Amino acid sequence: MSFDTTGADNQSGDALENLLTENRHFEPSAEFAANAIVQAGEYAKANADRPAFWAEKSRELLSWSKPFTKSLDWSNPPFATWFEDGEINAAYNALDRHVEAGNGDRVAIHFEGEPGDTRTYTYAQLTEEVKKAANAFESLGLAKGDRVAVYLPMIPEAVITLLACARIGAIHSVVFGGFSADALRSRIDDAEAKLVVTADGTFRRGKPSSLKPAVDEALANPGHSVTNVVVVKRNGEDVNWVEGRDVWWDDTVGTASAEHTAVGHASEHPLFILYTSGTTGKPKGILHTTGGYLTQAAYTHRAVFDLHPETDVFWCTADVGWVTGHSYVTYAPLINGATQVMYEGTPDSPHQGRFWEIVEKYKVSILYTAPTAIRTFMKWGEDIPAKYDLSSIRLLGSVGEPINPEAWMWYRRVIGGNNAPIVDTWWQTETGAIMIAPLPGVTSTKPGSAQVPMPGIAVDVVDELGASVPHGHGGYLVIREPWPSMLRGIWGDNDRYKDTYWSRFDGMYFAGDGAKWDEDGDVWLLGRVDDVMNVSGHRLSTTEIESALVSHPSVAEAAVVGAADETTGQAVVAFVILRGSAVEDADIVTTLRNHVGREIGPIAKPKTILVVPELPKTRSGKIMRRLLKDVAEGREVGDSSTLADNTVMNQIAASLKA
Ligand code: PRX
Numbered sequence: 001m002s003f004d005t006t007g008a009d010n011q012s013g014d015a016l017e018n019l020l021t022e023n024r025h026f027e028p029s030a031e032f033a034a035n036a037i038v039q040a041g042e043y044a045k046a047n048a049d050r051p052a053f054w055a056e057k058s059r060e061l062l063s064w065s066k067p068f069t070k071s072l073d074w075s076n077p078p079f080a081t082w083f084e085d086g087e088i089n090a091a092y093n094a095l096d097r098h099v100e101a102g103n104g105d106r107v108a109i110h111f112e113g114e115p116g117d118t119r120t121y122t123y124a125q126l127t128e129e130v131k132k133a134a135n136a137f138e139s140l141g142l143a144k145g146d147r148v149a150v151y152l153p154m155i156p157e158a159v160i161t162l163l164a165c166a167r168i169g170a171i172h173s174v175v176f177g178g179f180s181a182d183a184l185r186s187r188i189d190d191a192e193a194k195l196v197v198t199a200d201g202t203f204r205r206g207k208p209s210s211l212k213p214a215v216d217e218a219l220a221n222p223g224h225s226v227t228n229v230v231v232v233k234r235n236g237e238d239v240n241w242v243e244g245r246d247v248w249w250d251d252t253v254g255t256a257s258a259e260h261t262a263v264g265h266a267s268e269h270p271l272f273i274l275y276t277s278g279t280t281g282k283p284k285g286i287l288h289t290t291g292g293y294l295t296q297a298a299y300t301h302r303a304v305f306d307l308h309p310e311t312d313v314f315w316c317t318a319d320v321g322w323v324t325g326h327s328y329v330t331y332a333p334l335i336n337g338a339t340q341v342m343y344e345g346t347p348d349s350p351h352q353g354r355f356w357e358i359v360e361k362y363k364v365s366i367l368y369t370a371p372t373a374i375r376t377f378m379k380w381g382e383d384i385p386a387k388y389d390l391s392s393i394r395l396l397g398s399v400g401e402p403i404n405p406e407a408w409m410w411y412r413r414v415i416g417g418n419n420a421p422i423v424d425t426w427w428q429t430e431t432g433a434i435m436i437a438p439l440p441g442v443t444s445t446k447p448g449s450a451q452v453p454m455p456g457i458a459v460d461v462v463d464e465l466g467a468s469v470p471h472g473h474g475g476y477l478v479i480r481e482p483w484p485s486m487l488r489g490i491w492g493d494n495d496r497y498k499d500t501y502w503s504r505f506d507g508m509y510f511a512g513d514g515a516k517w518d519e520d521g522d523v524w525l526l527g528r529v530d531d532v533m534n535v536s537g538h539r540l541s542t543t544e545i546e547s548a549l550v551s552h553p554s555v556a557e558a559a560v561v562g563a564a565d566e567t568t569g570q571a572v573v574a575f576v577i578l579r580g581s582a583v584e585d586a587d588i589v590t591t592l593r594n595h596v597g598r599e600i601g602p603i604a605k606p607k608t609i610l611v612v613p614e615l616p617k618t619r620s621g622k623i624m625r626r627l628l629k630d631v632a633e634g635r636e637v638g639d640s641s642t643l644a645d646n647t648v649m650n651q652i653a654a655s656l657k658a
Contacts, residue, residue: 022405022446022447022448022449022518024405024409024446024447025444025445025446026412026421026422026444026445026446027444028421028440028441028442028443028444028445029419032306032394032421032440032441033441033442034441035308035441036306036439036440036441036442037302037303037306037307037308037441038302038303038306038439038441038442038455039441039442040439040442042303042439042442042455043455045455046455046456047455050072050456050458050481051071051072052071053455053456054071054072054082054292054295054296054299054456054483054484055068055071055083057295057298057299057456058083058291058292058295058484061295061298061299061302061335061336062088062093062291062294062295062298062335063088063092063093063097064083064086064087064088064264064291065087065088065089065092065263065264066085066086066087066088066264067086068083068084068085068086068267068291069085069086070083070084070085071083072482072484074482077482077502077507078497078498078501078502078509079488079489080292080482080486080488081267081268082267082268082291082292082295082484083267083291083292083295083484084266084267084268085267086266086267086291087264087265087266087267088264088265088267088290088291088294089166089167089262089263089264089265090163090166090167090265090271090290090294090331090335091130091134091163091164091166091167091262092167092262093294093335094163094166094330094331094334094335095108095123095126095127095130095163095334096127096262098123098127098337099123099124099127103123103337104122104123104124104127105122105123105124106122106123106337106339107120107121107122107123107339108121108122108123108125108126108334108339108340109121109126109156109159109339109340109341109342110313110339110340110341110342110362111155111156111341111342111343111344112341112342112343112344112358112361112362113155113203113344113345114202114203114204114206114343114344114345114346114349115203115206119156121156123337126156126159126160126334128258129156129160129253130160130163130164130167131167131257131258131259131260132253132254132256132257132258132260133160133161133163133164133253133256134164134167134168134260135256135257135258135259135260136164136230136252136253136255136256137164137165137168137170137195137230138168139252139256140195140227140228140230140247140252141194141227141228142168142170142194142195143168143169143170144168144169144170144265144269145169145170145171145270146170146171146194146195147170147171147172147173147191147192147193147194147273148161148165148170148171148172148173148193148194148195148196148197149173149174149175149184149187149188149191149193149195149196149197149226150162150172150173150174150175150196150197150198150320151174151175151177151184151196151197151198151211151214151215152174152177152197152198152199152211152232152320153177153199153201153202153211153234153344154202154319154320154325154342154343154344154345155199155202155232155234155342155344156342157197157199157232157249158174158320158330159320159329159330159334159342160253161197162174162272162320162326162330163330163334165272166271166272166290167260167262169265169269170195171191171270171271171272171273172271172272172273173187173191173193173272173273173274173275173285174272174274174320174321174325174326175187175188175275175321176319176321176322176601176603177202177211177319177321178321178601178602178603179321179600179601179603180214180597180598180599180600180601181213181214181215181217181218181598182218182598182599182600183283183599183600183601184214184215184218185217185218185219185224186282186283187275187283187285188218188219188224188225188226189224189225190275190285190491190492191273191285191491192225193225193226194225194226194227194228195226195227195228195229195230196215196219196226196228196229196230197229197230197232197249198211198212198215198229198230198231198232199211199212199231199232199233199234199235200212200231200232200233200234200235200236200237200239201234201235201237202234202235202344203235203344203345204345204346204349205345205346205348205349206349206350208235208236208237209235210235210237210239212231212237212239212240213239213240215229216240216242219242219245226245227245228245228246228247229242229245229246229247230247230248230249230252230253231246231247231248231249232249233248233249233250265290266290267289267290267291267292268289268290268291268488269289269290270287270288270289270290270488271288271289271290271293271294272287272288272326273285273286273287273288273491274286274288274322274323274326274429276323276429276430276539277532277539277540277541277544278500278532278541279500279512279530279531279532279541279543280541280543280544282544283541283544284490284491284493284496284500285490285491285492285493286323286429286430286487286490286491287487287488287489287490287491288432288485288487288488289488291484292483292484292485292486293327293331293432293433293484293485294331294335295484295485296432296433296483296484296485297327297328297331297332297335297432297433297485298331298332298335298336299433300332300425300433300434300437300454301327301328301332301333301335301336301338302336303439303454303455304397304423304425304434304437304438304439304440304454305366305368305395305397305423305440306366306395306440306441307333307336307338307366309336309337309338309339311365312338312339312365312366312394313339313340313341313362313363313364313365313366313392314333314338314339314340314341314364314365314366314368315340315341315343315358315359315362315364315366315367315368316328316329316333316340316368316369316397317343317355317367317368317369317370317373318368318369318370318399318400322429322538323427323428323429323432324368324399324400327432327433327485328368329342332433341358341362341364343355343358347373347376347377348380352380352384353384353385353387353388355369355373355377356384356385356387356388356390357388359388359390359392359393360388360389360390360392363392364392364393365392365393365394365395366393366394366395366396366397367393367395367396367397367415368396368397368398368399368425369397369398369399370398370399370400370401370536370537371398371400371401371402371403371404371407371537371569372400372401372536372537372567372568372569374398374403374407374410374411374415375404375407375566375567376567377410377414377415378406378407378410379567382410382414385414385415386414390415390417391417393415393416393417393420394419394420395420395421395423395440396411396412396415396416396420396421396422396423397422397423397424397425398411398422398423398424398425399424399425399426399427399537400534400536400537400538401534401537401569402448402524402525402526402527402569403424403447403448404448405447405448408422408424408447408448409447412447421438421440421445422445422447423437423438423440423445424437424438424448424449424450424451425437425450426450426513426523426525428511428512429487429539430486430487430501430511431479431483431485431486431487431511432485432486432487433484433485434454435453435454435457435459435479435483436450436451436452436453436454436457436459436523436525437450437451437452437454438450438451438452439452439455446520446522448524449518449522449523449524450523450524450525451522451523452522452523453523456483457479457481457483458479458480458481458483459477459478459479459480459523460477460478460479460480460508461473461474461475461476461477461478461515461516461517461523462475462476462478462505462508463475463476464476466478466505466506466508469517470517471517471518471519471520471521472517472518472519473516473517474514474515474516474517474526475514475515475516476504476505476510476511476513476514476515476529477511477513477514477515477523477525478505478508478509478510478511479508479509479511480507480508480509486509487501512528512529512530512532513525513526513527513528513529514526514527514528514529527570531543531625533560533561533562533570533572534562534569534570535562535565535568535569535570535571535572535603536567536568536569536603537569538603540562540572540600540603540604542559542560542561542562542625543560544600544604545558545560545572545574545596545600545604545606546558546559546560546574548595548596548599548600548604549574549576549592549595549596551595551599552591552592552595553579554578554579554582554585554588554591554592555576555577555578555579555582555592556576556577556578556579557576557577557615558574558575558576558577559574559575559615559623559625559628560572560573560574560575560606560625561573561575561625561628561629561632562629563608563629563632563633564633565607571607571608572604572605572606572607572608573606573607573608573609573610573628573632574592574606574608574609574610575609575610575612575615575628575631575652576592576609576610576611576612577611577612577613577614577615578611583611588611589609589611592606592609593605593606593609608632610631610632610656611655612651612652612655612656613651613652613655614645614648614651614652615628615648616628616640616643616648616649616652617643617644617645617648618642618643618644619642619644621644624640624642624643626638627640627643627649631649631652631653631656637649637653
């Protein structure tokens with residue numbers, strides 16, 4: 001992996017570290033602390049015996065059709081198993097058992113469509129829909145272990161599809177709707193998906209936006225593994241139809257029987273694959289299994305959000321295309337019997353108060369969103385949320401990227417009424433569930449820091465050699481002990497799994513993030529130390545975008561960096577060397593941005609493309625992105641003494657001035 005051991009590309013330098021001192025603390029109110037689901041004793045209990053702690057939580061929060069007798073098996077690292085001899089059905093845990101317990105009339109999902117249409121599903125109704133979808137998928141020949149690619153907008157059918165797959169033991173692989181046909185094709189091929197579930201399209205800022213054409217394009221060439229495409233009618237657009245392959249959701253799921261008995265699957269049966277960007281061009285299919293994943297998702301959801309399922313209304317704004325939409329929309333809230341809000345659209349449609357209108361309408365009590373959204377709301381002005389009644393909010397969550405103290409304070413004051421605790425939650429697609437976060441009834445919170453490892457989670461910050469650093473120092477974030485919702489591998493590539501996560505530091509999971517312990521022993525996340533960028537909380541790989549750029553005939557070479565951006569955290573900035581006559585093409589920048597959009601998806605389009613005559617390289621040919629980042633962020637260029645040709649930076653500067 002292209003991990004820079006000199007720390008040259010590491011933004012967690014001294015300058016950043018010095019900024020990270022924070023003396024403000026916010027104690028939970030006495031009332032909040034007294035009613036909190038999880039109390040302080042939890043840490044000691046978990047530390048005394050981690051596998052026993054997780055086994056207890058698993059039994060408490062989940063219904064096992066065959067109880068397990070073993071907790072963790074770590075005899076073959078880095079391959080862990082949790083609760084291996086148990087059997088469990090995820091969908092039964094999310095649905096049927098709540099109905100059996102007499103809670104069938106409780107609202108599971110308040111759905112708010114972008115155009116303003118709404119739907120409400122009680123637990124009984126959602127159970128029925130999932131049973132129908134399970135029957136329909138089985139009637140299309142889908143069996144346990146088969147893979148299903150899901151390319152859907154944020155509509156209830158997404159949750160129904162995922163739970164129907166889990167019910168029958170099929171493995172879902174959600175591809176975010178903002179990814180292109182090419183990206184979809186490579187993910188379908190890698191997982192050899194048998195079924196695709198999609199929609200005609202969705203709505204974006206009041207206009208229809210299509211999905212089905214990308215599926216048609218992805219499946220245009222023969223030789224793929226897909227036998228059927230199930231299409232949800234959502235925006236009513238005309239679609240192309242492949243007879244024998246395509247079926248309408250309403251004609252299959254809509255007409256299927258609502259009787260379906262859930263059987264238990266082995267705890268280590270794969271639940272889903274989710275592709276994420278790494279340091280190389282090819283996205284990794286992160287594999288999660290069932291029992292351990294559900295245990296930690298459910299536990300963290302209760303503990304970190306202090307969930308009182310009878311009274312709370314939970315709203316996680318993440319799309320189901322990302323891991324947050326798996327763990328904290330599809331699985332944990334339903335496993336825990338919560339009522340949640342699901343919203344299809346963007347925060348500014350049809351007006352910039354849409355989120356707050358939704359909070360007021362459904363009396364949302366727990367809101368979980370990303371710093372990039374919070375910074376956007378700050379930009380729009382506090383008079384917008386002030387128009388709505390936000391008094392139902394009692395807890396706020398943040399995820400996806402570091403939250404700067406200024407945004408944290410604004411979130412607390414303007415959205416949280418100066419009272420709601422804020423939980424900043426650090427985790428990854430690979431970790432499956434929250435790993436570092438305050439416990440809102442226990443921890444006194446601190447703006448900008450994710451703070452403390454969850455009970456039962458062994459986080460550390462280490463130096464180059466893997467030795468723990470003392471409080472007040474920075475280094476690399478690692479996880480020292482296996483955890484229940486850890487990834488079980490990379491789909492089809494065990495070696496890559498070992499290399500990427502377990503080879504940098506002996507016996508420890510390397511997260512790819514820089515981190516620092518402060519003097520109080522709280523963790524501060526300092527951003528990625530590898531070639532992964534974080535744009536609006538979305539993970540993008542520099543190499544993947546570089547590959548997309550050089551696949552264009554006009555591009556000879558490309559280097560991509562994530563430059564600091566006030567709103568999106570980082571923004572994609574590309575430096576390209578053009579071939580021959582392309583230099584004279586006035587539209588080349590637009591052409592290349594669109595090309596990246598087609599290759600990967602609109603979210604990967606560079607914000608800025610700079611045409612340069614050369615790229616800075618070391619003698620061994622490695623591009624020095626650190627120097628390009630200095631240029632992109634408008635700083636004086638740092639030490640360039642290791643460049644093969646030290647006039648390159650001057651050439652670049654001259655070309656950008658011209
Ligand atoms: O760099 C960290 C950042 O997001 C990365 C994981 O991205 P992804 O797998 O897409 O999952 C995002 C949602 C869980 C991490 O390596 N990250 C995530 N949460 C935080 C964060 N950085 C700082 N603070 C956070 N709370």
